[in-house]
Amino acid sequence: MGCSQSVRLRKAWFVLVALCLTGFVRAELQELDDDDLSSAQGSGVGLVIEDFSFDGSTGSLSVGGVEQKTPSGSDVEVGISVTRLYLKGEGSRRGIDDVRYGFGSIENPLRLDILSGSDIANVPDTSTVLQVAWPTYQERSVDEVLNDNSVDLNGLDGLLAERRVALQDNLAAVAAINPTDLARWEAEAAVRNAEIARLNALREDVLDRARDAGIDIEDITDGCGLFGSRACRRLRDEYQEYGDDLQDERTALSSVLEDLTPARRTLSQTPGREAQVKSIEGVIQRLGGGISGADVGISFSYEVADFSSLASDATQTGTRVDHHSYDLTGVDIYGTSLRLFGNSRAGKRTLDGELDLKLYVKSLDLTSCDISQGACLNNPVYRGNRTYYFSDIFFDLRLGYGTIQPLEFAVTPEGHINLRLAPVTSATAADFYANSPKSNIYIGHVDHGGVRPAGGGLPSGSGHQSFGASEVAGLRIQYLDVTTHDL
Amino acid sequence: MKKQIIKKIAVTSCFLSISCFFSGLAQAELEALDDDMLSGSTAQGVTLSGNFSLNENGGPLWRAPDGNCSVSTNNGECGTRIAIQEDEGSGWIILDIFQGSLAFGSYANSDPMVLSIEERQIADNPNTPENEARSLDVISADYEGRLEYENLSLKIASQPLNQGPEPNPASQRDLMSLNFNGYSTFTGNLLLFPVD
Numbered sequence: 001m002g003c004s005q006s007v008r009l010r011k012a013w014f015v016l017v018a019l020c021l022t023g024f025v026r027a028e029l030q031e032l033d034d035d036d037l038s039s040a041q042g043s044g045v046g047l048v049i050e051d052f053s054f055d056g057s058t059g060s061l062s063v064g065g066v067e068q069k070t071p072s073g074s075d076v077e078v079g080i081s082v083t084r085l086y087l088k089g090e091g092s093r094r095g096i097d098d099v100r101y102g103f104g105s106i107e108n109p110l111r112l113d114i115l116s117g118s119d120i121a122n123v124p125d126t127s128t129v130l131q132v133a134w135p136t137y138q139e140r141s142v143d144e145v146l147n148d149n150s151v152d153l154n155g156l157d158g159l160l161a162e163r164r165v166a167l168q169d170n171l172a173a174v175a176a177i178n179p180t181d182l183a184r185w186e187a188e189a190a191v192r193n194a195e196i197a198r199l200n201a202l203r204e205d206v207l208d209r210a211r212d213a214g215i216d217i218e219d220i221t222d223g224c225g226l227f228g229s230r231a232c233r234r235l236r237d238e239y240q241e242y243g244d245d246l247q248d249e250r251t252a253l254s255s256v257l258e259d260l261t262p263a264r265r266t267l268s269q270t271p272g273r274e275a276q277v278k279s280i281e282g283v284i285q286r287l288g289g290g291i292s293g294a295d296v297g298i299s300f301s302y303e304v305a306d307f308s309s310l311a312s313d314a315t316q317t318g319t320r321v322d323h324h325s326y327d328l329t330g331v332d333i334y335g336t337s338l339r340l341f342g343n344s345r346a347g348k349r350t351l352d353g354e355l356d357l358k359l360y361v362k363s364l365d366l367t368s369c370d371i372s373q374g375a376c377l378n379n380p381v382y383r384g385n386r387t388y389y390f391s392d393i394f395f396d397l398r399l400g401y402g403t404i405q406p407l408e409f410a411v412t413p414e415g416h417i418n419l420r421l422a423p424v425t426s427a428t429a430a431d432f433y434a435n436s437p438k439s440n441i442y443i444g445h446v447d448h449g450g451v452r453p454a455g456g457g458l459p460s461g462s463g464h465q466s467f468g469a470s471e472v473a474g475l476r477i478q479y480l481d482v483t484t485h486d487l
Numbered sequence: 488m489k490k491q492i493i494k495k496i497a498v499t500s501c502f503l504s505i506s507c508f509f510s511g512l513a514q515a516e517l518e519a520l521d522d523d524m525l526s527g528s529t530a531q532g533v534t535l536s537g538n539f540s541l542n543e544n545g546g547p548l549w550r551a552p553d554g555n556c557s558v559s560t561n562n563g564e565c566g567t568r569i570a571i572q573e574d575e576g577s578g579w580i581i582l583d584i585f586q587g588s589l590a591f592g593s594y595a596n597s598d599p600m601v602l603s604i605e606e607r608q609i610a611d612n613p614n615t616p617e618n619e620a621r622s623l624d625v626i627s628a629d630y631e632g633r634l635e636y637e638n639l640s641l642k643i644a645s646q647p648l649n650q651g652p653e654p655n656p657a658s659q660r661d662l663m664s665l666n667f668n669g670y671s672t673f674t675g676n677l678l679l680f681p682v683d
Contacts, residue, residue: 046682048625052675059636059669065661085671100674106607106623111682348575411578415647415660484645486660 046109052101056085071307071314079303083372090292090330101294108135117341122402127342134336137289142281145288153287154392155444160280167273173266185260192253199246206239272438272474279396279440283360286334293332299325323370330362343403352406357397363456364390380451381462389452389459392444398437404428421480439475446470532603536592542566543588570652579646587639597632625680636667
């Protein structure tokens, strides 16, 4: 937190810097003739960070505003302090070594651009779009990287092969569907469905006529009994005749659906599988770019009040200090874009967004003891038993889809903070399901206990347990509404 | 309304004082250049040291009934307040009680930050057209040293629409507050340049 704060401050300085430097820059200026001027397209600003390292462990950062409910119902502030905070280059050994981090290059910087809404699909033409685009690493093709043995892909090549096979299988299954058959099945299903609807309507009509004639509906559906009127029996026969036809149609429909449903499923799987393969290819291209990520870490300590019991007259017996540490290595945001644009909803002007986040993290260690001292510092097995290890993580997260489903961050009129993705409506459903991008999240390895080797890799040793891989693939969020509440 | 104007002036004057401070420092490093030198020079730099102070001792603000916002009478709870309404008709997101000081360069026992215009080579790319520039002038800010914080704090909060941006302890919802003290080490070189 404090670290990104500083980065932001540093950016803010830049505005000042640019202002301060105007005097000097003038000496560099040469007059441009009209030809030069008309060809100048410089529309954005590029940002590059070199040789970066931040270590806030020497300072103190306290976080306030988090409260604990006591058994008697009153609120006590939980003292939270950040005891360790760093952002360094990859290979810093939990921030101990001063490895420098670089981000972007002159040819491939972080870009800030102001664009016109008319140039971007699904954004109001009249609005102005602020776009932040992270560096992309696509200099080398995926196959080139896969064939380069010097690139450590952390098992992602295996995953890609697996997913490519799944996609190929799917495409083969799609190709095996005879378009003529598919069209025939779809047409037949449509005819049967229409016929079923027609027969249902006719049966309803019989019941209506029975009601008008003062005949009990149950007599029509169950039979008119031994002494039923002629009118009743006639309506009953008609009703049953339609019922028999309906049964025939339903049988025919289900036999068509036996062919049609798997074909439809096969077809609908393709975009998701393509998105999966593309996500993994993106990570592989990024890893092949020879760019190392950042090491980021933060430790919190929480001072929590302990009570003798849960009864309302319980007394405080002391204060417990809990520790949490998060250490991430090889963190890299690549090919990501964030767009902010003006929109209007219900007659009000709003600020909406679209986020395409691509994040790769080589490892994330979540430790629940104080790693700055005692057994937690000195005994790796002790520490390992209090650590969850996550390895080879990537997020390809899409939030917001133009004005069809913009990402809305707002404060409600009541003052609650609200994050929202609008529900899909019947008017937007067709576009949404056909075109809105899908998200993929993948965690290669989840482990508990054991020791992660100093140079990276997977944990092993005493107490180690593996929970395998976790994956969310082809995710689309139809509706999201997160609002803070008073407790 | 009057209060709001006073606040705006408070924020502006704070920034003004920072930039004046900068220009003062920047000038101290300057030497007169004659025309020959000027036309021959391709890069110049300035060094910067600074100490930002935001309402360190309180400002002309609201919570104190008598307008006195000294540390002793109001726990120092007087700082810059920024209220933002990003949708029409929405509530307010607030950065409140932003105060304290941040020092760098010689004010933090370090070498000053160096700001300069540098010429950087653009990596050779076979696709680059023949007449395209092979180098680029960039603004560079280089720093290696400490950032020192003294009670640098801020609070993140929100407030309902009908209360307006004005501070109102009864309706404001405080989410979290942060307080920095001590120093951190900070190294990096930031480049800024125009892109097509």
